[in-house]
Amino acid sequence: MNAEKSTASELAWFKSSYSTxxxxxxxxxxxxxxxxRVRDSKDVARRGLEVDAGAWGAFIGFTAQ
Structure with a gap:
């Protein structure tokens, strides 16, 4: 588990372009x-996901194909 000092509220969140x-x-x-970090924009109090930057890059590359 990655224990960063920043809290979710301190981060600069942006909505996915695929969100309706x-x-x-x-x-x-x-x-x-x-x-x-990824979270549900309708329920920001719910714990989200945190993935390694390399894994996220692989995911984005895979979905763009």
Whole structure:
């Protein structure tokens, strides 16, 4: 588990370009120095995911194909 000192509220979150405005599939992403955090934009109090920056890059590369 990665224990960063920054809290989720201190991060610069941005909404995915694939999220819909109708309340459907909405996620937000925040980039940290060594990881990428992902959370549900409709329930920001719920614990999100944290993935290694390399794994996130592989995921983005895979989904873009």
């Amino acid at each position: 405005g109708s309340g459907g599939e909405c996620i937000e992403v925040a980039v940290c120095p060594r990881a990428v």
